[in-house]
Amino acid sequence: MNGSSSSSGDWHDRYYHVDQILDRPGPRTDPSFLAGDEVKDFLRNKCKILVIGAGGLGCEILANLALSGFKDIHVIDMDTIDISNLNRQFLFRQKDVGQPKAIVAAEFIMNRVPGVKVTPYYGKIQDKDDDYYLQFNLVICGLDSVEARRWINATLVNLVDPENPESLKPLIDGGTEGFKGQARVILPTVSSCYECSLDMLNKPTAFPICTIANTPRLPEHCIEWASVLEWPKVHGDKKLDTDDPEHIGWLYSMALARAKEFKIEGVTWSLTQGVVKNIIPAIASTNAIIAASCCNEAFKIATSSAAYLNNYFMLIGTDAVYSYTFEHERRAECPVCGGESLDITISKEWTVDRLIEMLVEKQDIQIKKPSLASGAKHIYFQAPPQLEEATRPNLEKKVSDLIPDGGEITVTASSLPFSLSLRINYS
């Protein structure tokens, strides 16, 4: 590092290499690209980016973003640092074990890269509301859970408000599993979302329960036997905590005894932990490649300096270095970004029954046996009998007593590919 940092933390030629891209348009720059000071000002002073996850991918992503000129970075992670993270999560040191990942990562980046502000949040993404997510220009995910991805994806899709262009937040999702990885760009409601591609996921390995109960052949069968069958039998309702060494120790000794009985070799402590936590060994170089790809996309989207990924990049490094890029298409029946939506205007006097009659008769919808709900509130369910009975009194009620003006109703029916979203306005 040369020279002293000015108030903004920049010194002469700090961004010499990055500026080669930002000072002049290239053959593939977007027509809206504003070469020079304007784009630099946006990247360095205005753009606010959120990084979700400060683990294997997150550490790489944070470093890449800070070094390419993003200066207002926020990071969320709910985990604390484990000693097994230190081989690849290079923002953490031995002294940090037990500390929150988001906080330690933020401090490390701010110490190392002058002028960059990293705001950590130690907690769950679900703790934050729409207003929180609305403040960012871009979101990058380096997560290891399907559930968290589905949540942030659905949240960003729901955030899109046709009245407000700023509400559309590009989501860049990175993921790795051993030597395999993917990076993708999701423009909520414009391009294929995470939920659209849910059927591409490998299903978690599961063994037939009768095999683990009777004819174990693999060390994994013995471990599954201990966790799926023996744990609830011995401990009743006590939940298995896969982060508790005592719990893992119990499973390990049970699995080991069973393996001995069936003359199976290979049950170890780390395999036990790996099987119950569904761990696939993390490879530092896969994380580095995927994080680089994600940050490259973030830079291109934030600056318009080059065409961004459309929209799915996959890396398979198991046998050689193979990659493939394709456009994953939106799914019309996607429960998050797909489905039909319809504005209808009805009289304040209409009953739920009248509304259902209209849905059934309306030529352009023709729904057979629609079931209606609004958020967690059940309005009318066609089945099962108990719920039909419980919701039947609502048929006589006025829609306006149940749904406010401009409120939404989710309609499901067997004749619909997934669901229909109705917005109710009163005349």
Add this chain to the structure above:
Amino acid sequence: MIKIWSMKKNEDAAARRKPKTSAAQIRVQKDLTELDLPPTMKTHFPDPTDLLNFTLTITPDEGMYMGGAFVFSFAINNNYPHEPPKVKCTHTIYHPNVDLEGNVCLNILREDWKPVLNLNSVMVGLQYLFLEPNADDPLNKEAAEELRKNREQFLYNVKSAMRGGVIKGTHYDKVAVQ
């Protein structure tokens, strides 16, 4: 920043925000309200506002388990349908594919689960276990062995277990309906 909004301009102006319901919730609503169950199967919701936890009672009208009422608990999490529902038999029953803790050996509940399957397929699969108990995938080994070796004795054991009898030292719950 790229101008993404311009890409949306061709879209229907009615495109809008959706209600705050999770994909799992809507999917469960769809699965449940489209259930088409025979009279031998009934669902019960202890809390009718909670669609994710309920029970299913199967009362087979033919086969060896005719005359019994078998209750299964369903617990669905927010990762449905990526993950299958968790299903357990709430009684101790004498069945080759159900163990004494209520674990059920049904392939689509574990290794063969796919998101295209739904609650209806799981329920039909469970009912099938009572029509065709399968000695090849045993969870209750003794019951499976009896079924394989001596069908008459097995049938006798089933009837006695359903009345709350004791078989080989194991006490079974009374599930016979009057």
